Amino acid sequence: MINFDDVSKIFGEGDHRTAAVEDLTIEIPTGKITVFVGPSGCGKTTSLRMINRMIEPTSGTVLIDGVDTRSIDAPKLRRGIGYVIQNAGLFPHRTVLDNIATVPVLDGQSRKAARAVAAELLERVGLPESMGSRYPAQLSGGQQQRVGVARALAADPPVMLMDEPFSAVDPVVRAQLQDEFTRLQAELGKTIVFVTHDIDEAVKIGDRIAVFAVGGRLAQYATPAEVLSHPADDFVADFVGHDRGYRALSFTVAGNLPVRDEPTLLLGSTADPSLVPPDAQPSDPYWVLVVDDARQPRGWVDARRITAGRPLGLGDLVLGGSLVGPQSSLRTALDAALSSPSGRGVAIDADGRVIGTVEARDVLDAIETARVAQGLLDAADQRPVSGAPAGDAEQAAAAVPS
């Protein structure tokens, strides 16, 4: 656990006094990812760097597991904290393996042992073993970033600080890195403080989000769902941006949505337009779901356009969008319905097999039910609007059957 106790960082004096961080008091839980997010100049990076004393606070105390960071020799403190920065900052004169092995060697481990650990970590961050003998200049941005993470993990520190680690790569690579990082954290359970200016990234990977406003003020500290659904003030609402209502839906599990039966056609079978019922609207396409042998959904076909006698091929299909699985959120369910050509979202079981379809109006009903349930909970708890984390109220509401 990391504690900021009334910490401030002031630069300059008198008229030129600027507060990068102002009276920050926050408790960062052990084993979770806490994201510091905010616009430029909000003090998020400064706050992060006060944890490992790359910047010294002007006033206040930073405690790690109850120990004042100032009581430990700075380099020693830092060896026990993983540090990942934008652009990785890899040592260009050392091989990838030696880069990863840096801290263990600094701590006195033998180079051989450290390299063995490094090799394992290389694999862990998803890089091939052959990369160990290469030099940073030969790696792409995404690869360098992975090495940076491996390097921070080498001494198995309980705490990791990450300063915009994924900002310098393109969006596709960034999404991959975020996903893999989340997976890694699930295995490792470290206490992580992650800085980003991207609210979407914060919402995606954070267990808790601390939203900072310009001038070093902590505007809100809550779970991502809470920040999206109950922003503490105008600044947070504005920073979170548009579509927050829609985005907040991704935090509620869809739970028990009514799933309607859906007739299907088998891929590769022959069919003809006669299966269009006579009472269907002549101007509308008549969509039929097509599945494969394993009952996995492959797409939709307009029955009016089927060529009689010819086996259905992939080329005849129009693909749908999201699929609604047992753990899917309301957001995914709504998107499944909206992105399907038929307006019916495909529902699948845990093995990916089609169990039926879901309609948009059902999802909207579920959304309304969740909203009402949450309102009741809010009133019962008389919950404060900002500061403290919202807790797990969202999950409780979602469990209510629709």
Place this chain on the structure above:
Amino acid sequence: MTGAWTWLTTGANWSGSGGVPARLLEHLWYTFLALAIALVIALPIGAAIGHTGRLTGLVSGLANALRALPTLGLLILLALWGLGTFKGDIALLGPAIAVLAILAIPPILSNTYAGIAAVDPATRDAAKGMGMTGREVLTKVELPVALPLIMSGIRSAFLQVVATATIAAVVSLGGFGRYVIDGNSQQNYSMMVAGAILVAVLAILGDRILALIGHFVISPGLTGRKVRARATTSDLVVAIEQEGGSAVLEPANRAGGDR
């Protein structure tokens, strides 16, 4: 020219205290001494300046100014002073070595501080953030990464010293320059040319050897580095003013900056 060849193939010229091996050793000794002194002075100062980032303007200006000093004048000036102050060999040797060392300092100083200042700030930040002390950051990260430029500076300094040591023969120093100076006063053009050739060969061979050493000492991860970034105009201007007259014109540093 053929006279020089004759001179070089005359056995007598290869033996005795005035022979080629003896002169070679003298020349090498002066070079080594001057370089050692210059390194001891310039490396720490260059590292300190590059590390802290202060005084760069002052140092740059001084380095440039030193390049303008006429080496012959400086040699003779200090030699006279030496003769007036000391007795014996040291009277001329001391000042001469001092001049050689002084002239060797600017390229080493310039390149050391440029090399260290050029270390990516992210790399420095990462090193510090991982728990390295200031000294560890300097020795384990900054110096190794700056090594290509530092070696380049040492090579420049080497050439500067070899050239000036040749001239120092006028103040009675030994070395290959003796052949040129003595040859001039004896009107022995063959000897002069032979001396000139010997000096040129020494310079070229020495430079190549230093380059080879550099190749082994510098991390392979660094040699490709300069290929990626395209220098901006101001980078180049600064680089030229620092490496200034750097004799180390190496294509390896720049194999095509296009990405």
Place this chain on the structure above:
Amino acid sequence: MNWNWLNRNTDQILSWLLAHLWLAALPTLLGLLLALPLGALAFRYRWSYATLITLAGLLYTIPSLALFVVLPGILGTRILNPINVVVALTLYTVALLVRVVADALDSVPPLVRQSATAMGYRPIRSLITVQLPLAIPVIGAGLRVAAVSNVSLVSVAALLGVPQLGQLFLVGFQLNFYTPIVAGIVLCLLVAAIFDTIILVAVRIATPWTRAVSHR
């Protein structure tokens, strides 16, 4: 400092100064003129870059005195002929500036080059009217280094009897007398400073766009 001695020998000193001036300035200019096309070639044709630069490097490695001694044999001149100095220093200047010119041209943003081509500039015209002007600051920096070095190198030739400021040093050495030596050093520094300033000013005049930006 013996001012009397200086007064008495003013004529001699002035004639040496004049000789020094043109012995240093001429090779610098000639070297630049030769280095410009060579550097442009090295820049344009990548395969030639390595060879040219290696040759240049080799040349620059040769100590000045050695070159001053060997050239008369090759050129067929007498050893104290100032022409040797001019040729030798021109060679040095070219050796230094070829790389500078190539690198300077390389530092011109590729987008500028490309838009010139897209607008219809032929390669030579683009080189002379678009790229070279933009490369001037870097070339100027190299030229300053060359000019200042040349001033110092010229004095070395005094050892071979070439008349210029370097003779002051030899005179002082023979007479065991500081005045001419100090005078020589001061005058050399002065000449170097003047050349440096002239080039600096010339670069500034030739690049009005850099001035416009800095006065924001």
